[in-house]
Amino acid sequence: MTRLSLNGIEVDLEEGTTLLEAAQHLGIEIPTLCFHQGLSAYGACRLCVVELGDGRLVSACTYPVQEGLRVRTHSPRVLRARRMLIELLLSICPSSKRIQDLAAAHQVERVRFSVRDERCILCGLCVRMCAEQMMAHAIGFVNRGYRRRITTPFDLPSDVCRRCGGCLYICPVCELRCQGPEATSIVCGACVTPAPTCPPVYGDLACYMGAAGECGTCVREPRTPDPHSSDLRGRRESL
Amino acid sequence: MREVEAIIERYGAERRHVIAILQDIQARFHYLPREALLEVAARVRIPLIDLYSIATFYNCFSLIPRGEHVIRVCLGTACHLKGGTRLVEALERELGVRQGEMTADGQFSFETVRCVGACALAPLVLIDGRYYPKMTQRKLTQVLARLRRARPAAEVAR
Numbered sequence: 001m002t003r004l005s006l007n008g009i010e011v012d013l014e015e016g017t018t019l020l021e022a023a024q025h026l027g028i029e030i031p032t033l034c035f036h037q038g039l040s041a042y043g044a045c046r047l048c049v050v051e052l053g054d055g056r057l058v059s060a061c062t063y064p065v066q067e068g069l070r071v072r073t074h075s076p077r078v079l080r081a082r083r084m085l086i087e088l089l090l091s092i093c094p095s096s097k098r099i100q101d102l103a104a105a106h107q108v109e110r111v112r113f114s115v116r117d118e119r120c121i122l123c124g125l126c127v128r129m130c131a132e133q134m135m136a137h138a139i140g141f142v143n144r145g146y147r148r149r150i151t152t153p154f155d156l157p158s159d160v161c162r163r164c165g166g167c168l169y170i171c172p173v174c175e176l177r178c179q180g181p182e183a184t185s186i187v188c189g190a191c192v193t194p195a196p197t198c199p200p201v202y203g204d205l206a207c208y209m210g211a212a213g214e215c216g217t218c219v220r221e222p223r224t225p226d227p228h229s230s231d232l233r234g235r236r237e238s239l
Numbered sequence: 240m241r242e243v244e245a246i247i248e249r250y251g252a253e254r255r256h257v258i259a260i261l262q263d264i265q266a267r268f269h270y271l272p273r274e275a276l277l278e279v280a281a282r283v284r285i286p287l288i289d290l291y292s293i294a295t296f297y298n299c300f301s302l303i304p305r306g307e308h309v310i311r312v313c314l315g316t317a318c319h320l321k322g323g324t325r326l327v328e329a330l331e332r333e334l335g336v337r338q339g340e341m342t343a344d345g346q347f348s349f350e351t352v353r354c355v356g357a358c359a360l361a362p363l364v365l366i367d368g369r370y371y372p373k374m375t376q377r378k379l380t381q382v383l384a385r386l387r388r389a390r391p392a393a394e395v396a397r
Contacts, residue, residue, distance in 0.1 A: 137287075138288065153291040158288075
């Protein structure tokens, strides 16, 4: 057993556990993008950054627990880093629902970088899905640096691909964002709840059925404060 | 692909040797033929995509045929200032191909590189790994002519 401090809570954890698993076990929510339970951790998206006692920022999904480690999962520095990462991801892939949802949840409201709209963030989930779960090894990374992309050998239809669709299933950017009134903006309308609130109430008027946001139930409600944000404590005390 | 077989045999059909195997194939054929990659994948029993990833990651590997003589013109900062781009233009005229391409007779392929670490000798041209310092268009033409003449002799020797 390894004893460490997670957000000030002393916990005993089995050796070999990662910080992300430890946090999830304790019910502390750390955002992830390139992580999936059934696949090996890859540490590509860095969204799960946490701050260690010595001030280092490490990816929680790949960092194993260590005796005496002091970890903060939602320190101001971590939140700043996450916001920056989300902003960068948005500039690559503004059409992705997952990334727009992350942006909304983390109050990312602008993108200061030139927008590329690439439809792939090179998170490697599809590559790992194909290799580790489907045992097909049909797709992988090719080239390097800014030319890096995911494809089949020689860009030809693969002999080993069984058309299972696992890569599409797991892709975090294949799912397009809400096609609402601001479908072409870089940062979306930032609905408070990423899932539409209207279907149970308005049935057919659900955003994705027609002109989205028309009914006005889901768009631009006041934001709820981030439950882990540092100013929460002050707010609670004032209440 | 007898030769590919022999190369694999030399190292052993193990995953840890694939880069060495690919390097030898590259040295022998001047590029990585698709059949060779298929052969290596089958014999070493690794997914083809893994080989393809390696082959596209490293600059020392080429998936398109390279000529007998590989000409590299340096376009690093020093060489660039010393007129490396004019050497590129001269070569394009002389060989009738653009950078990254191979001549139709398979004799020369021509590419540009960023700095070869000998800036005091700028502008540099590398031919088959040999450094040609302080290159000029005239010297380049002479070297090419020499290589062209040397070719029949090399074929006899082989």
